[in-house]
Amino acid sequence: MRQFEAPPSGKWTGPNHAGVKAPEPIVLADPATRFAATAKRLAKLADGHPMEAWLRFMAALAEAQHAVATTLAPASSLNTASVAQAVNARLPPLAADGHERDPSWREGLASLLDHIERSELPPAARDAIEQLRRSDAAALDKLADQFLRGGLSAADAAAAVYVAAALQVYFTCSAARLKADDLRLLEERSLCPCCGSPSVDGLITATGVTPGTRFLFCSLCSTAWNHVRAVCITCGGTRRLSLHGIEGDIGVIKAETCGDCHTYAKLIYQVQDTQVDPYADDLASLGLDILVTEAGYARHAPNPLLLVGDDEAVAS
The missing domain is CATH 3.90.1670.10 (FdhE-like domain)
Structure with missing residues (x-):
């Protein structure tokens, strides 16, 4: 089977003869460990790194993501029929650019902002957090849509980094509610079979x-x-x-x-x-x-x- 062709009907078409084991085609992340592992690794890599301050900020952001993922755990639950319909159409069931997000993603964003230590942030970063806190639901959803569809403006960059982090938590927790065996690799193999992202x-x-x-x-x-x-x-x-x-x-x-x-x-x-x-x-x-x-x-x-x-x- 050539790369990018649609798989026939099974989830995997690799070798299956005696003595050869095929790798799992799809592995869902565990929200309980995903962001904690990133935070720990970033903290280690930051030591003596030319961009140490920035990496330590990213480690703190990952720690905030972990806190949200393991407490609030914002997510959407798809029913079996919806997942099957998307998979049969060779589409990602949690398509980032078309999925109707559960309002809990905004609660996750608010919680993430609460876990960010602002005292050590420069004024621009603190202003971005305050901008998000003042924004209503419609404004936050618009910003999320622009991020997911590649339409962000430079003026929104500082605020959008927190939106991106909150969306990572939301989509990771949502994906974890699915079953890997129910999913299929996409025809475009470079894209995620769960949400369609690169x-x-x-x-x-x-x-x-x-x-x-x-x-x-x-x-x-x-x-x-x-x-x-x-x-x-x-x-x-x-x-x-x-x-x-x-x-x-x-x-x-x-x-x-x-x-x-x-x-x-x-x-x-x-x-x-x-x-x-x-x-x-x-x-x-x-x-x-x-x-x-x-x-x-x-x-x-x-x-x-x-x-x-x-x-x-x-x-x-």
Whole structure:
């Protein structure tokens, strides 16, 4: 089966003969650990990092996400029929750009803001929090829609980073209520089978049933799904792929570039560090993004927190 073709009827079409085990095609995140793991990893990576203040802010943001995910847990519950209808149509059941959000996402945003320590934030960041607190439900939903559909204005960037963080919690908690066995990989394999969002990066596993497998990690609902290696996740090309890393680095994270479409995607190698976290390690490797971009490649999709974030607005 070629990449991007629709799977026939089963959830997986990989090898199934004796002695060969296929990787799980879809793995849903656990809201109880997803954001805590990111926060812990960011705190570790921040030590001595050139962007230490910003990474520590992102760690605090992840801690606030964890608090919301494990207390309020804002989410939407889809009935079995709705999920089956979407899956049969080869559509993500929690489609980010069309899903009717439960009002609890706004409660999650308010709770997240309550957990942010504002005393150490610069004025622009404090102003953004106050702007969100003063906004009514319609204004917040509009901002969320603009973020999910790529229509944010520069003026909303500082406030939208918190909206993005709240939406990550909401969609992660919503996805966790689904059953992986009820889902199917999409025809466009680079998109999340749960919410249709692009991945933040890929992880090459070192443990589990099938070590050496690539899993992509959703930038919004935190779902992981299997994607074959040595294939460009943007155009499906295989002939002009190259791996690039930072000289002197141990090789935890590399950029896979495609000479056909001139895009790149990050790959994290768990064998080099078993404590890696797809979300934290992506944020901490902006130097690699800069180098690859300067070489003429465009990132396959932005990290949502980088898309709307402004390091001068959110970190001292």
